[in-house]
Amino acid sequence: MxxxxxxxxxxxxxxxxxxxxxxxxxxxxxxxxxxxxxxxxxxxxxxxxxxxxxxxxxxxxxxxxxxxxxxxxxxxxxxxxxxxxxxxxxxxxxxxxxxxxxxxxxxxxxxxxxxxxxxxxxxxxxxxxxxxxxFNALPRQSPLRLQVVNVLLPLVVSNNDLEVLQITRSTVDRWLSQWDVLQDEKTAFLKNIADAFNQAGDSETSYSYLLSRVELLPESSPDATTAALDTIVATLQLPTVFDLNHLLKVKALQTVKDHPLFGLLRILLYGDLAQYKEWQAANTSTINEFGLDATALDRKIRFLTLASLATQHVGKDLAYGKIVSALQIESSQVEVWVIDAIRAKLLSGKLSQPTQTFHVTRAMTRAFEQAEWKLLEEKLVSWRSGLVSVLEVVANARKSTQVSRGANVHGDLAKEVPTAVVS
Structure with missing residues (x-):
C-alpha cells in the first residue's frame, strides 16, 4: 500500500x-x-x-x-x-x-x-x-514519513494485516537511505519492523531486521547491549539459523562479551556437545530468564557438531560410530539425524546401511579459522596434484596418437611410391 x-x-x-x-x-x-x-x-x-x-x-x-x-x-x-x-x-x-x-x-x-x-x-x-x-504526500526525504510508518505498523499488526504494507527489504533500505533522520531513529525503526514481523509470526524476517539493527549500532550506543542480547536470543531460538561466524564479529555484540549468552554463542560456533552441557548445567537461570528452549538448543548444538564432523570427511566415508560418539545418540538414530541435517542444508551426501557409513560430499563450515584454511590448502594441493596427473595422461595419450598417425602415413606413402627401374 x-x-x-x-x-x-x-x-x-x-x-x-x-x-x-x-x-x-x-x-x-x-x-x-x-x-x-x-x-x-x-x-x-x-x-x-x-x-x-x-x-x-x-x-x-x-x-x-x-x-x-x-x-x-x-x-x-x-x-x-x-x-x-x-x-x-x-x-x-x-x-x-x-x-x-x-x-x-x-x-x-x-x-x-x-x-x-x-x-x-x-x-x-x-x-x-x-x-x-x-506518507505519499510527504517528500521522500522527510523524517515525517518515519512517524507515519511507525503509526501504521502496530495498526496493521493488530489487525493481522501486515502484508498490506508490502514491506520488503529493498524498500526499507531505500527508506533509510532517503529519510533525514538520526542513526538512533533508524535502528529504532528496524526494531519496530522486527517486532511487527515477529508478532505476525514471521520470525525469520524479524531476525533479519534485528541483525541489521545490531550491525548499524555503534558500541557506544546506549541501545547496543539490549540490541545485542535481543539478536543473540533470536539467533538461539530460530531453528534455521546456523551461520554464526559473522555475528560474533559485529561490534555491538562486544558490549555483552562477558554475558553468559555470548559464551553460549561461542560454544555453538567453536564448541561441542560436552561444552554445551557444561554451560547448560551452570546457566539454568539464564535459560529461564530469556525464555530459551533447552531442547531446541540441544538440537542445534548436535546439528553443528555433526556439521563440523562432516567437514573433516568431505569426499570420504564417515562411519556411523563416529557420529554416535560425537552426538551421544543411539546408533539407530544416526540416519534420522543425518537426514534432518541434510534438510537443514548443513551437509549433503549418501547414506549406506550395508557399510554403516555416510559418504560426505558437502558440509557447512561453522567457523573459518586457521585450521579450516589449512584444510582448504591441503585439498587444493591434492586437487592440483590430481589435475597434474590428468594432464600428464592426456599429454601422453595425445603424443601416442600423433606417433601412431605418423607411422600410418609413412606406410601408406611407401606403398604408393613406385619401385625405381635401374637400367
Missing part, C-alpha cells in the same frame, strides 16, 4: 470554500443549534475586516484557521470511506503547504496521527488509506 514516491494533494476552490468543506464534514451528525455554534468561530476568522489583508494574502490567518480545524478532529468523522479519505487529504494539503518547516508540520501532524490510529472504525482499511496518503 505504501509507495516510494511523494504524491501531491491538489485541492479545488478558494481557501474559504475548502474550509467550509472541512467544517461541514466535522459538523455531520450535530443538531442545528450545536452546528451553528460550531461554525461561528470559523466564520469569524474567515471574515476580512477593516485594514486586514485579504485572506488569500494573510498566511497567519490561514494558519490560525487550519489549527482551529485540527483541534476539532476527534475521530474519523461521519462519512463514506471516500468522503473520509477526501477530508483528510484536503487537511494534509493545507498543513503541508502552510507549515513547510518539518518541525512545525510535525507539531500539528503528531496529534492528528494519534487521533487517526486510536479512532474507532468499522473497516481498518480506511485508516490504512488515510495514513498511506499522508
Amino acid at each position: 505504501l509507495k516510494s514516491d511523494s504524491v501531491s494533494l491538489f485541492a479545488e476552490g478558494t481557501f474559504e470554500e475548502q474550509i467550509q468543506e472541512l467544517v461541514n464534514y466535522l459538523t455531520r451528525g450535530l443538531p442545528d443549534e450545536a452546528r451553528a455554534a460550531f461554525i461561528k468561530p470559523f466564520q469569524d476568522v474567515l471574515i476580512t475586516r477593516g485594514s486586514q489583508k485579504p485572506l488569500e494574502e494573510d498566511s497567519d490567518r490561514r494558519r490560525q484557521t487550519i489549527i482551529m480545524v485540527l483541534a476539532e478532529v476527534k475521530n474519523l468523522g461521519q462519512g463514506s470511506d471516500r468522503e473520509t479519505e477526501g477530508f483528510f487529504n484536503l487537511l494534509y494539503s493545507h498543513v503541508l503547504s502552510l507549515f513547510p518547516e518539518t518541525s512545525k508540520a510535525q507539531e500539528h501532524l503528531e496529534p492528528l496521527l494519534a487521533t487517526i490510529s486510536s479512532a474507532p472504525s468499522e473497516t481498518p482499511t480506511t485508516k490504512y488509506k488515510i495514513l498511506s496518503n499522508l
Whole structure:
C-alpha cells in the first residue's frame, strides 16, 4: 500500500470554500443549534475586516484557521470511506503547504496521527488509506514519513494485516537511505519492523531486521547491549539459523562479551556437545530468564557438531560410530539425524546401511579459522596434484596418437611410391 514516491494533494476552490468543506464534514451528525455554534468561530476568522489583508494574502490567518480545524478532529468523522479519505487529504494539503518547516508540520501532524490510529472504525482499511496518503504526500526525504510508518505498523499488526504494507527489504533500505533522520531513529525503526514481523509470526524476517539493527549500532550506543542480547536470543531460538561466524564479529555484540549468552554463542560456533552441557548445567537461570528452549538448543548444538564432523570427511566415508560418539545418540538414530541435517542444508551426501557409513560430499563450515584454511590448502594441493596427473595422461595419450598417425602415413606413402627401374 505504501509507495516510494511523494504524491501531491491538489485541492479545488478558494481557501474559504475548502474550509467550509472541512467544517461541514466535522459538523455531520450535530443538531442545528450545536452546528451553528460550531461554525461561528470559523466564520469569524474567515471574515476580512477593516485594514486586514485579504485572506488569500494573510498566511497567519490561514494558519490560525487550519489549527482551529485540527483541534476539532476527534475521530474519523461521519462519512463514506471516500468522503473520509477526501477530508483528510484536503487537511494534509493545507498543513503541508502552510507549515513547510518539518518541525512545525510535525507539531500539528503528531496529534492528528494519534487521533487517526486510536479512532474507532468499522473497516481498518480506511485508516490504512488515510495514513498511506499522508506518507505519499510527504517528500521522500522527510523524517515525517518515519512517524507515519511507525503509526501504521502496530495498526496493521493488530489487525493481522501486515502484508498490506508490502514491506520488503529493498524498500526499507531505500527508506533509510532517503529519510533525514538520526542513526538512533533508524535502528529504532528496524526494531519496530522486527517486532511487527515477529508478532505476525514471521520470525525469520524479524531476525533479519534485528541483525541489521545490531550491525548499524555503534558500541557506544546506549541501545547496543539490549540490541545485542535481543539478536543473540533470536539467533538461539530460530531453528534455521546456523551461520554464526559473522555475528560474533559485529561490534555491538562486544558490549555483552562477558554475558553468559555470548559464551553460549561461542560454544555453538567453536564448541561441542560436552561444552554445551557444561554451560547448560551452570546457566539454568539464564535459560529461564530469556525464555530459551533447552531442547531446541540441544538440537542445534548436535546439528553443528555433526556439521563440523562432516567437514573433516568431505569426499570420504564417515562411519556411523563416529557420529554416535560425537552426538551421544543411539546408533539407530544416526540416519534420522543425518537426514534432518541434510534438510537443514548443513551437509549433503549418501547414506549406506550395508557399510554403516555416510559418504560426505558437502558440509557447512561453522567457523573459518586457521585450521579450516589449512584444510582448504591441503585439498587444493591434492586437487592440483590430481589435475597434474590428468594432464600428464592426456599429454601422453595425445603424443601416442600423433606417433601412431605418423607411422600410418609413412606406410601408406611407401606403398604408393613406385619401385625405381635401374637400367
